[in-house]
Amino acid sequence: METNFTLLILFSILPIINKYLFWFYVIQLKEYRLDRFREYISTLQGKKAILNFWAYIEIPVFIIVLGYYLNPLLENTIYSVVVSLLFLETIFVISKIVKKHLFFPKITSRFLLTFFIFIFVEIVLFSLCKNIFLFILINLVLPFLFIFLSVFISLPLVNKIKKKKLLEAKLRSKITTNPIKIGITGSYGKSSVKEYLSQILEQNHKVLKTPKNINTELGISDLIIKKLKNKFDYFVVEMGAYKIGEIETLGDIVNHKYGFLTAIGNQHLALFGGIKNTIKAKSEIAKKVLENKGILYINWDDKNIRKASFNKKLNIVKYGIKDNCDAKSDIIEVKKMITKFDFYYKGSKTTFKTNLIGTHNIINITGILAFCFDIGLDKDELKSILLNIKMPENTLCIEKHKDIIFIDDTYNLSEGGLYAGLEALSYFKDVNRKILVLDDILELGKKSGKIHFDIGKKIGKNKLVDKVFYVGINNKDDFIKGLVAGGFKVSNIIGDLDWVKSGDIILFEGRKSGIQLNKILGKK
Known part of the structure; x- marks a missing residue:
């Protein structure tokens, strides 16, 4: 026994x-x-x-x-x-x-x-x-x-510690007056804007930015308490939220003068409780900008941002590639992975080239350029920086291995981000097959099934890829039904990547797709 x-x-x-x-x-x-x-x-x-x-x-x-x-x-x-x-x-x-x-x-x-x-x-x-x-x-x-x-x-203990830490960070930010504070939020695109803007500012200034995956109250408060000092010229902060009130709280902590609202989509829809709540929550970034008499830069191409209501006294710059924008870009050409575009702002036109591809990137850069023009950065220097700007880690990063092209977009997955990835994929012409490896889009609530079905249908109908490998669990059936409804052949829905060959290009979307990418690259 x-x-x-x-x-x-x-x-x-x-x-x-x-x-x-x-x-x-x-x-x-x-x-x-x-x-x-x-x-x-x-x-x-x-x-x-x-x-x-x-x-x-x-x-x-x-x-x-x-x-x-x-x-x-x-x-x-x-x-x-x-x-x-x-x-x-x-x-x-x-x-x-x-x-x-x-x-x-x-x-x-x-x-x-x-x-x-x-x-x-x-x-x-x-x-x-x-x-x-x-x-x-x-x-x-x-x-x-x-x-x-x-x-x-x-x-209870965590909330007590959190309350104390948030108050300490708020006081530290208020007395640290030298850095110009910039808050960035949105359902997607905020990490890219943070990284691109930081790279530009770092050329001639001392910049403190939030590290990867740090965009919540505690993470940002820790950063402020430990690192925010008057030796910095700029403090660039990515702000995340899952419910109404959280961006406002972050605004009180950071005390930003400038703000960016990059996009509003269905990401974390289940937690916000609906798109109206998401719009309201993300729009909270405007409150502190108004108090500090700064400027809010908003992506006017985004239909949900256009539904947001802002105080009439707020100084807003609308940016995008469509009409009725204060800051507007026209893409002239995309050649050899270089995008050439004209930037229009305050009555002037400037032509830029960048190593970034995709409409979403040019929209992001448009808002950033408007900010850079407003603070008086040199145009010629901006031209040089944009030609060599680096993509954020695991965000549409392009790598070639054994004559196979990999697009790593595994950092974060949203509907808007997925379409941005598919657009980037479309710029590759002389390739064998275009393959999508896709994970579930999470926290969409009751609309999850319909959203995945619609995505599948759009991909199938528009023939955006040749093969699809769905690695998610929650909405696999909905997505595949959508693919088939859009005219995608069942025989082109695959279960592994063992058969990929020279000349193929593979787009990896979402965290689980990264496991497949690492398998091919031999990474642990």
Whole structure:
């Protein structure tokens, strides 16, 4: 009996650690937000994560264990079954470790503290528990219970720390008066605008910008407290939000004079509760601009931004490539991956060339150029910078490997961002086949199925690609139905990239598509 129980504990350790690592990874990915975590577990992907292969085995075994109470003679058999199951699960986890497929959260003090406490408590409970029925119950339920508790219990403490940190950051930003502060928000395009603008300003000025993935209240507050000083000339801040009020809070913290509103789309629709709320939330960037008597630059080509209402006293510059813009660009030609365009602003015309391709990039650059003209940057210097500007990491980055062209757009996925990627793909003419590797667009709520169907239909109808490999889980059926409805051949829907060959070009859209990209490039 003692030997059996020792084996039970021994073979439970790795499976339990694997469960905790995965769920902490998910919680971190969802920024410890209950609204984002709730949205995740409501999706097919989230449900499969809970009721995975091992859960479907463990639950029946738990029921079988009840037989032990009905017939004690089955004790040894039941122990053997459970030990064998846990042994197989341990081998499975070891194989994931060897293949480096284990999900691993970022190492933070919050994660380490809760992780080791939970693992210790589970092992202690296992060692004290001499009942196989309770053992299986603990193994099934406790990891999920602890993960939820880690969010709920820590919430009051986290909110207290957060409130204190936000106040400290707000005061620091107010007394640090030298840097000109620029806030950038939008459903998509904000990271690109932040990076392009920062690269231009860094040529002759000291610039502090928010790092990759830092666009929330706590992340920005940490940056302000640790790094914002009067030695900087500019502070460029990317601002993210999931509900009404969050951009306004960020504005109070950053105290920006200038603002950019890049686009408003259906990203995080489930969390905002509808496009009207998204428009209202993103428009909050205007409040602090008005208070500081600055300028708000808005993408007037975006239909949802045109629906936003702004204070009449607010100084607004409308930018884009369509008519009725204050700052407007006309694309003249795209040749050898160089875009030539005319920029019109305040009665003057300037011709620029840039190594950026795609309408979305020229729209972004148009808003940035309007800002640069307003602060008096040299036109000739701007011409030189735009020819050698760098794309943000994992954002339409082009790489060639064994005569195959890869477009890496795996950083973030939205409907608008996907169409921007497909447009970039269209500029490549002398290629063999155009292939799209696509992940799910997340947090779209009840409209998720329809949006994916419509995207699929548009891709199929307009013959935007030759082959499609859908790597997402939640909306695969909806997307494929849309493809077929748009006239896309089922035979061109593929399940792997083993057959790609010289001359092909592949567009990778979304985080999971990055796994396929790394496989081809031999990256871990």
